[in-house]
Amino acid sequence: MTASETRLPPPLFVPDDDLPVIWSPEWAPFLDIDGTLLDIAARPDDVFVPDRLIETLTAIADTCGCLALVTGRSLPQADALFGAGRFDVAANHGAVMRIGGVVCDQAGDPGAAEAMAAALRPAVDRHDGAFVEEKGHSVAVHYRAAPEAEPFLLQAAHEAIRGSGDAWRILIGKAVIEIAPQSATKGTAIARFLADPAYRRRRPFFAGDDTTDEDAFVAVAAAGGLGVLIGPERKTAARYRLPSPGAFRSWLDGSVAGRSG
Numbered sequence: 001m002t003a004s005e006t007r008l009p010p011p012l013f014v015p016d017d018d019l020p021v022i023w024s025p026e027w028a029p030f031l032d033i034d035g036t037l038l039d040i041a042a043r044p045d046d047v048f049v050p051d052r053l054i055e056t057l058t059a060i061a062d063t064c065g066c067l068a069l070v071t072g073r074s075l076p077q078a079d080a081l082f083g084a085g086r087f088d089v090a091a092n093h094g095a096v097m098r099i100g101g102v103v104c105d106q107a108g109d110p111g112a113a114e115a116m117a118a119a120l121r122p123a124v125d126r127h128d129g130a131f132v133e134e135k136g137h138s139v140a141v142h143y144r145a146a147p148e149a150e151p152f153l154l155q156a157a158h159e160a161i162r163g164s165g166d167a168w169r170i171l172i173g174k175a176v177i178e179i180a181p182q183s184a185t186k187g188t189a190i191a192r193f194l195a196d197p198a199y200r201r202r203r204p205f206f207a208g209d210d211t212t213d214e215d216a217f218v219a220v221a222a223a224g225g226l227g228v229l230i231g232p233e234r235k236t237a238a239r240y241r242l243p244s245p246g247a248f249r250s251w252l253d254g255s256v257a258g259r260s261g
């Protein structure tokens with residue numbers, strides 16, 4: 001358990017799909033991608049986006065008047081999955097923000113990220129199945145196919161950011177070690193959205209699965225909103241839980257059913 005997890009309040013899980021949400025302009029929906037909207041796949045490019053999911057998200061965005069993807073993926077990756085420019089996005093764990101079609105914030109130097117990716121490659125190449133994912137404003141080292149490599153890759157990531165002062169931080173996700181700008185998190189991304197006229201005075205809703213989503217759960221709770229953990233039980237600042245991305249997609253579908261007319 002990390003130091004930040006020990007400070008979390010006791011979790012209150014509701015392990016069914018009885019979430020107290022009826023979409024309306026009162027709400028600002030914020031949605032994580034991998035492990036939340038989409039099932040985890042062997043590699044980042046292997047994920048599947050059901051057409052129906054895009055239709056459902058579009059219906060929710062139309063009903064609420066806003067909707068943002070809040071993801072560790074890059075902006076081009078999010079657009080490739082969900083349609084170019086279709087949704088607002090906080091990409092690279094909050095480092096890159098696009099609201100209303102305008103990229104309004106970009107934290108972290110892509111040149112420095114590229115240099116760190118290059119510095120990581122020799123260590124990564126020593127482990128079959130591990131690979132680097134370059135995302136412009138952040139870098140990910142994946143080891144789903146090489147789990148034994150985690151401690152070595154973590155050490156390499158710490159070495160890669162050494163000397164950067166406080167500019168970069170390391171996040172541990174699902175079989176992935178990420179290097180992202182220190183100044184941005186999914187929590188700062190939610191706060192940034194809520195300060196924008198398109199999201200202001202709305203009640204934030206955030207669904208996420210990973211420990212890297214806890215900043216967002218905390219931000220949403222602080223703003224009087226509602227957090228939903230997707231996946232198995234664990235300590236979390238989310239108030240509700242659904243067991244899987246499939247269960248969450250079913251709930252999303254049901255939440256818009258019959259509201260199109």
Ligand SMILES: O=P(O)(O)OC[C@H]1O[C@H](O[C@H]2O[C@H](CO)[C@@H](O)[C@H](O)[C@H]2O)[C@H](O)[C@@H](O)[C@@H]1O
Nearest residue numbers: 033034040041042043044071072073174175176
């Ligand atoms: O914040 P998210 O939208 O949840 O993105 C987090 C990272 O997701 C991706 O990696 C994860 O999903 C892959 C596909 O299922 C899986 O192969 C990998 O093991 C997971 O770590 C993505 O590749 C990263 O860039 C995101 O930061």
